[in-house]
Amino acid sequence: MFRTALRNVLAHKGRLLMTALAVMLGTAFVAGTMVFSDTLGQAMKNSYSKSYSDVSVLVSDRDAGAGASPRQKSERSTARLDEATVKQIAALPGAEQARGVVSGFTAVADRKGNLIGESWSAKGGNYVPDGSGKDSRYPMADGRGPQKAGEIALDKETARKGGYQVGDTVRIASNGPAVDARLTGVFTTDDPEVSSGSTLTLLDTASAQKFLLTPGQYSSISVKAKPGTSESALLSEVEAKLPSGDRFRTETGRQLTDEQTKMIAEGTGSMKTMLLVFAAISLFVGIFIIANTFTMLIAQRTKELALLRAVGASRRQVTDSVLVEALLIGATASVAGLVAGVGIGAGMQALIRALTPSMPTGPLVIAPVTIVVAVVVGILVTVLSAVLPAIRASRIAPVAAMSSGDQPATQKSLLIRNIIGSLIAAGGLALIAVGASTGNSDGRMPVALGAGLALIGIFILLPLLSRPVIALVGPLLAKLAGTPGKLARQNAVRNPRRTAATAAALTIGLTLVSALTVLGASIGGAVDRAVTSAMKADFNVTMANGRDMSPELVSQITKAPGVAAASPRLQSYLRIDDSFTSVDGFDADSFDQLVRPTMTGGSASVLKQGQVLVDSAIAKKSNLSAGSTVKVSYPDDRTGTLTVGGVFEKSEMISGVIMANAEVAKHDPNPSVNDILVKGTDGASSTVKQSIKDATGNNPVIDVKTKQDMRDEFSKMITFALNMMYGLLAMSVLVAILGVINTLAMSVFERKREIGMLRAIGLDRGGIKRMVRLESVVISLFGAAIGVLLGCFMAWAVNGTLESSIAGLTTVIPYGKMLVFLALAGLVGLVAAIWPARRASRLDILASIKTD
Template sequence: MFRTALRNVLAHKGRLLMTALAIMLGTAFVAGTMVFSDTLGQAMKNSYSKSYSDIAVQVTDYSAGSGARTSQKGERASSRLDDATVRQIAALPGADRTQGVVSGFTAVADHKGKLIGEAWTARGANYAPDASGKDSRYPMADGRGPQKSGEIALDRSTADKGGYKVGDTVRIAANGPALNTTLTGIFTTDDPQVGSGGTLTLLDTASAQKMMLTPGQFSSITVSAKPGTSEDALLGEITAKLPGGNHFTTETGQQLTDEQSKMISDSTSAMKTMLLVFAAISLFVGIFIIANTFTMLIAQRTKELALLRAVGASRRQVTESVLVEALLIGAIASIAGVVAGIGIGAGMQALVGSLNSGMPTGPLVISPAALLVAPAVGIVVTVLSAVLPAVRASRIAPVAAMSGGDQPATQKSLLIRNIIGSVVAGGGLALVAMGAATGSSAGRLPVGFGAALALIGIFVLLPLLSRPVIALVGPLLSGLAGTPGKLARLNAVRNPRRTAATAAALTIGLTLVSALTVLGASVGGAVDKAVTSSMKADFDVSTASRTDLSPEVVAQIAKAPGISASSPLTNTYWNFDGTGRSVSGIDAGSVDQLLQPVMTSGSTAALAKGQILVSGEVAKEANLSVGSTVKVSTLGTGDDTGNGGGNGSTAIGSMTVGGVFEPNQMLSPVLMSNADIAKHDPAANVHDVLVKGHDGPTGALQQSIKDATDSNPVIEVKTKQDMRDEFNKIITFALNMMYGLLAMSVLVAVLGVINTLAMSVFERKREIGMLRAIGLDRGGIKRMVRLESVVISLFGATIGVLLGCFVAWAVNGTLESSISGLTTLVPYGKMLLFLALAGLVGLVAAMWPARRASKLDILDSIKTD
């Protein structure tokens, strides 16, 4: 029987090619994912391991430069890292070299005034020369380090991007006004952020402290150990000498390296998991193709298998022979898939490198897991897919050797299948609806489990659904294509199981694609509405890094010509009846020109009376309404939990609720006037400034604001449409990435359609010969096969789109509590596009089978046994 299985594999090479290709693609995706993530992870670990090679202990003040205010933190000179702290640590017996480090956001503009690189990777640091006049952290490739205010040094990559050389004037900015500086040096560094495309600007220590922190303050202190002193011993010495304050963190160089490695490992692990999920989807789609292929092969070999039974082969031997075939095909295809996967991993590495030239790189890492797990997955999937066809083959009676053709499914088996499918699909849909009705994250588990059950149940029911659904397009096919169209419809419903198995592959892909699209549109619409619906201003002015705007910049914006009203949108955090809440502030005199919150009671005029506005959620939670009073106090040192109290908190008194508004993402749960906030917190954070122009959101006003801020590269002046486009860009990028990953499963589904049609043509050789003999020309045969493919593809796609929209609706139901104003938006244009693309897929997939069918010899086909 083993020799028989081997002979069958070799005898049907053409029929099994598409199946082997599907297995190979799925396995290649798994192997490529593992190779790419292992390579990238190792390269990033190697890169980051250089960061702490000369550090024994690092003391970090994570509150430095964070935008936290002195009034809230009650910060004293003794509770921060300064020169005195550096001297204390340097005097310790185990300390060798001690250095104060300043680090924070600093952006660099090019010659056109535009930001170089991304704002979130733009950093500044202090250049701290030793007795030799050099800072060993930053070796100068050209020029010298900065020595006084107005001088800077840039990393080589940033200087090249900006087209700068030593002696040029370079414009830089943090959260304050932009500054013109002189470039005194260009340095090299192994800093991983710079290697990944970030910018690094060096200033003298005093200038760096003034720009990024406060004068005399350091963000961290690095210490190297004397020979014979361990990192742990030095850590103990330093901890005992640290000033008061609970926001310092002390770590050894090894701890820092380990944490960095763990962070990289976790991030690459998450990426690997996501990629493997899509690889699993491709393999899942492949299951339908493999099972369909073996089912059709067994149907075509009914006589052969029956003769084996007649000459003495047992059911077990027949089953084993089919499984051995699957094992051989799976092994060969999976090994080829691993080889292709290594190429995919290298290609993904090259693609990422081309998109980000600074991304760490290194030699390909081909782990034993990639060489063993990927082919094992391919083989197991193939064998499991062949189990049911193998069992079906073993049940072929010896008497079937006397007749040929497919053995039709009994009515009993179809009835049992439909009952099981109805129960599973109904239960799954009920779970989905139940989870969606919760309106919270608690419904995500039932929605996910129910969606999986519904998908499986609908797969089981696809044969039942295929007849009525395809029958609906019967008149259209007959009207457009005449006899070939009618024959295509009949062929599509002739074997419902085969049609269902072929369509199921596309159903999976379209379910996921349409669900992602509806989710993207829904979330995008909700975020857009939440952020911009309450904005009446023409422009929102903020920093590219989303850091605070300095008072100087706020004043510059207010003086821009063409402005009719402007107000900083401040933010603070206070206690209201003992509960900490975020507070937004706006100028009471211009609120109606800049904001239009949806008021459910009261009005914005209450702000001018010293009253507060609260969101509907706060009003419900605290049982507040217009006229209610609340006790208010600022937060004190250590009181950042939102529970009230804390050392140094200041009682403000009672405030009256003057209105309730619908929650939105632009405003905090509590809205007050800036004047009232300034009385108790004059240094409140300012992330945005809202601006209204005399003539609306004109380009002239936008440029006027930019000019007023001295063309600061950090300042962004956005209209409501700009804000929408920014959010849509993020969602579009995520969706395109998902579409790209799903493309593999769609490709596997296309192979399934081609495979099914090709084998179907072989199976219907006699029928096609008879059609040719009675007058159907070659063009008619081609149209028949193509239309059959299009009908099957559209059937699978339609079911997938409907199911995807339903799943997206259910998922939206579980997100309502976390995304305000979320409603299900179906982009009908995209749904129709997906269906059109599915029809095109069917048309393309049918090209080779249709051409093959049209070239069959009439007499040879008629006499086919």
């Protein structure tokens, strides 16, 4: 039987080609993902291994810098890391050297005033020369290190990008106004963050402290142990010198390296998981192709298998022979997929390197687990997909050797299938409805479980759905294509199981694509409405790095020519009913010109009277309304009573409580300044926009956005995310196309006699081609239509679980895009039918008629 299975594989290698290709693509995706992730992770580990090579213990100040998290007054400490602390630690018995480190966000502008690099990776630090006047951590490639205020040094790559040379004037900025400095040196460094694309600006220590922290303050202290002193022993000595409390964090070099390694592993692991999910989708689509292929092969070999049974082969032997065929195909395709996956991994690495030249790279990592997983997964998917066809093959009676042709499914088996599918689909839809009705995250698990069950149920019911759905387009096909159209419709519904298995592959892809598209449109619409309805200002001014704005910037923007009204948005918090609630503070006099909350009770003008506005969610939770009073705790630990002057609809653009800035400042002397809202005398004109930029000294970190800019920026994010998802789903769609080609090609072989008879009674080659093409288009559109409907329904259910998180979220169906998806599915059907249609039209009439 093994020899028989091997001969069958070799005899039908052409018909099994698409199946093997589907398995190969799926395993290649898996192997490529694992190779790329392992290679990138290893390269990053090797690069970042130098980060703490000269650090035995690092002391960090959690409250240092603009990025420090705010603490309540009772938790604040006046202690800080300064020069005295550095000297104390340096004098410890186990310390060889202690270095005070200043670090913080520092942006560098190019000659056009634009930010060099990304805002999140722009760093600044202090240059610490030794007795020779040099800092060993930053060897100079040109010039010297900064020695006084107004001087800076840049890393070599940043200087190159900006076109700067020693002696040039460079504009830099932190969270305050931009300043000009003279470039005194260009340095090199093995800092992995810099080599990965971050910009690094060095100042002398005093200037760095003033620019990034406060005079005399360090953000951390790096300590190196003496030979023979362990890191843990030095850590104990250092901790003994620090004040009690959690403001200062101490870690050994080993702990820092382990944390970094863990972060890299988690980051690459998350990426690997996401990619493997899409690889699994491709393999899942392949299951339908494999099962369909073996089902058709067995139908075509009914007489052959019956003869085997007649000459003594047992049912078990017939089953095993089919599974051995699947095993051989799976093993061959998996090995080929593994090889292709290594190529994909190398290609992905080259692509990332081309897009991000600073990304760490290294030799390809092909771990043993990658080889095992790729081969085992490919074989398992292939063999398991062939189990049901193999069982059907074993049930062929020996008497069937006297006949030929497909053995149709009995009405009983179809009835049982439809009952099971209906029950599963109904259960899944019920779970989805329950989850969507919750309106919050509690419904996500029922929706996810229900979606899985509904998909399985729909797949089981596809044969039942195929007949009525395809029948709807029958008259249209007959009208447009005449006899070939009628034949195409009849062929599409002749074997519902086959049609369903072929269409299911496209259904999966279109379900996911449609759901993502509807979710993107729905969330984008909610954000657009929030910006349009809540923001009355012409401009929103923020820091590109997302940090707080300095009071100096607020003053500069408010005084800019063309600014009619402006207000900083102060962010603080209150404790209401023992829970923290975020607060937005606005200037009470200009509030009505800048913000337009949708009021459901009271008036926004009460801010001038010291009253507050609360959103509908807080009002409902705490049973508040206009005129109510509520007891609160302030950030300075004092308590008080506030009067609610109005209630507004919850908005994503505004916090749950709105207060006047003057009231916020009474209880929080250092509130965060998130952004500044500006109303222009001439509206959102480019003149006013430039005036605001000029007022900040053309600060490269300042973003001045109109409402349309904010919409466009969010739209770009949504579009980028969708395009990435579409790209990852492209592999599964490609596998689905292979399934259509495979089914049509095998169907043509199966219907040789029928095609020969059609040719004999007058249907020309063009008619045969149209028949096969239309059959392919009908099957593709059937699968796509079911997928689009399912996707829209799934997106509606997911939106139901997001209503509490995204105010004003409603399901938006972009009908234009849905029609495009259907049109593309039809095009896929046409493309997939090119080869099978051509093959069918070229069949010899007499040879086809006498086919047995």
